[in-house]
Amino acid sequence: MAAAKSCGLNGSSTSMPCIMPKFWLSRSRIGRPFSRRSVAWRKRPRAWRRSGSGDGDHTCSVLGQKGTGCTKGPSPSSTKEPGRPHQSLDSTGLRAGTRRQQMGSTGQGWGGSQDGKTGTRIQCVGIGGAGSNSVHRISEQQIDGLECIAVNTDCMHLAFVDANAKLLIGRGITRGYGARGCVETGRSCAEEAVDVLSEYIGKGVDIVFLSVGLGGGTGTGAAPVVARIARKNGAKVLAIATLPFSVESTRRERAKEGLLHLNREADTVVVLDNDHLLEVAGDLPIDAAFSLIDNLIASVVRNIAEATMDRGLVPIDLDSVTRMISSGGYGALAFGEGHRKAPVSAVKAALRSTLAAGRWEGADGAIVHVSGGWDLTHEEVHAIRDYLMANLKDAPNVVLGANVDPSLGNIIRVTSILVGVNSTVDVPPDTVASQIDHAFTTGELSSRDPMSITRDA
Ligand SMILES: Nc1nc2c(ncn2[C@@H]2O[C@H](COP(=O)(O)OP(=O)(O)OP(=O)(O)O)[C@@H](O)[C@H]2O)c(=O)[nH]1
Ligand SMILES: [Mg+2]
Known part of the structure; x- marks a missing residue:
């Protein structure tokens, strides 16, 4: 056919x-x-x-x-969502x-x-x-x-x-x-x-x-x-x-x-x-x-x-990002907003945000992006960086980028990918995958190719 x-x-x-x-x-x-x-x-x-x-x-x-x-x-105008009606998400x-x-x-x-x-x-x-x-x-x-x-x-x-x-x-x-x-x-x-x-x-x-x-x-x-x-x-x-x-x-x-x-x-x-x-x-x-x-x-x-891709007020260095990604392990996303009079409040909100909650303390690095209105200053952006440097693990690797988004007005928005976070979901010890993982850790298995593993779906 x-x-x-x-x-x-x-x-x-x-x-x-x-x-x-x-x-x-x-x-x-x-x-x-x-x-x-x-x-x-x-x-x-x-x-x-x-x-x-x-x-x-x-x-x-x-x-x-x-x-x-x-x-x-399909064109975005014909289907805003794949297979579902378009949702307005202004509040987010x-x-x-x-x-x-x-x-x-x-x-x-x-x-x-x-x-x-x-x-x-x-x-x-x-x-x-x-x-x-x-x-x-x-x-x-x-x-x-x-x-x-x-x-x-x-x-x-x-x-x-x-x-x-x-x-x-x-x-x-x-x-x-x-x-x-x-x-x-x-x-x-x-x-x-x-x-x-x-x-x-x-x-x-x-x-x-x-x-x-x-x-x-x-x-x-x-x-x-x-x-x-x-x-x-x-x-x-x-x-x-x-x-x-x-x-x-x-x-x-x-x-x-x-x-x-x-x-x-x-x-x-x-x-x-x-x-x-x-x-x-x-x-x-x-x-x-x-x-x-x-x-x-x-x-x-x-x-x-x-x-x-080198767009914005403070571009992010590609090599730093790839180095950070290749450091491996688990990561977490953080997203928060605050008033520009208190820029640190945005990063605090990001770290408190439910998706990152309790997961960031041990992070050994962060790719951070800051957006703000027309008058976003370097000082405000660096205040956010300094906060992260002081509150993540010892000598964390923080890569920072920033851009101007006029629609934000007095709001500062922080989005971040934290890398090397300590905890992730608990995997039950009796699952096949965790047994295999244990075998890798103890050296019983040398190949790390999960494709050779067969199990019931
Ligand atoms: N974030 C998000 N999660 C979704 C969405 N749809 C489903 N999920 C979640 O993702 C899980 C996997 O669903 P799917 O991605 O539809 O599954 P699939 O990989 O297509 O697998 P098959 O349909 O079995 O071939 C579900 O159990 C939901 O929890 C979505 O639109 N957005
Ligand atoms: Mg599917």
Whole structure:
């Protein structure tokens, strides 16, 4: 049922194999593989549509890139959220922008873009339903030089995601219906798609931000494989992994094991816990709460990416960021705001914020980004840095960037990625993954390749 085709990227002569089901190649359907009005769409329950699920068998299809003749993602105006209605999030100050992203055609790798000024290349890769949702939001923000890639086994969900490249993996295994919670299936789909994934992800790239919601099949199984590929291609990988709510008990246990695997493959893993989300957004509808966390991820990626690409009042040195990411271990996100008359209040709020609570004390480094109104001063920015230097571990490594955002007025906003944090989620001692981890620690196992580990999904 598959037809092979060559796609020009960004109008360049570069070509990539593009394998799509035949009906997508029919003229009338190109550009809209799944109409919201289709019978299949209407029959799907809403929860399924949000991030999808599926089951079943292994292949990879490139769904398309912007500016190609292949299947395109929807415009932000037509679908603000992939598979869910747009949520207004004014109160968080983290609303996504609406500019369309223009990919540069620099002849780099698969045709992805590169920051013209510094030559820095940064990718944001979302795996599975939750990861693709984050990428959709980041893509909406139109950050020059940032390439957004969505990877999923769920064809329907991918069709509604806005990204520079959308990679459908394991079509022969799942028939495009997702991994249906089976981690082994997710992993097999990624293993089978290694060639295409390594063509697209991490090649000639400095930093890969990898976003994944752990607990399902695709994200949990495929993310460690994607992280391994990106690192093999020479990129530093910072994974941002979301743990499911405690009420999703089976998924949560699966997620904790997945986290250990991911931690072995990525350079640093920032863990966000949906349970913490309940504390700040317990009264919000679940979609809005997810949007909140997706927006936070989008905001952090945007700030760090832009500052690293030498934009803003105080740019962030790329080498310092990559060094910090490669120091390994777990990380935490911190986000806070304060009045500019008391700039330190913003960083205090960030460290107190629920997502970082209790996790930052032992941090041995922080990538910090400060935004403020037109009259943001260096003095205010440095007050924030000094506070961190004095309150993190002895001689912490603090990398600072800042930019001006006129809409903030008298507000100072701090977003930070803390690295080398002490604690992370407790992994039950009787899980297979932790036994394996123990074996690594004691030297019983020398290979750190989690792909050789087989276990029941
Ligand atoms: N932040 C965020 N988390 C989500 C979202 N949707 C689901 N999640 C969480 O992420 C976990 C994994 O869900 P998905 O990403 O949909 O799973 P998947 O990786 O696509 O796996 P399969 O559907 O089984 O192939 C869920 O248990 C939820 O806790 C979302 O839109 N945003
Ligand atoms: Mg899914």
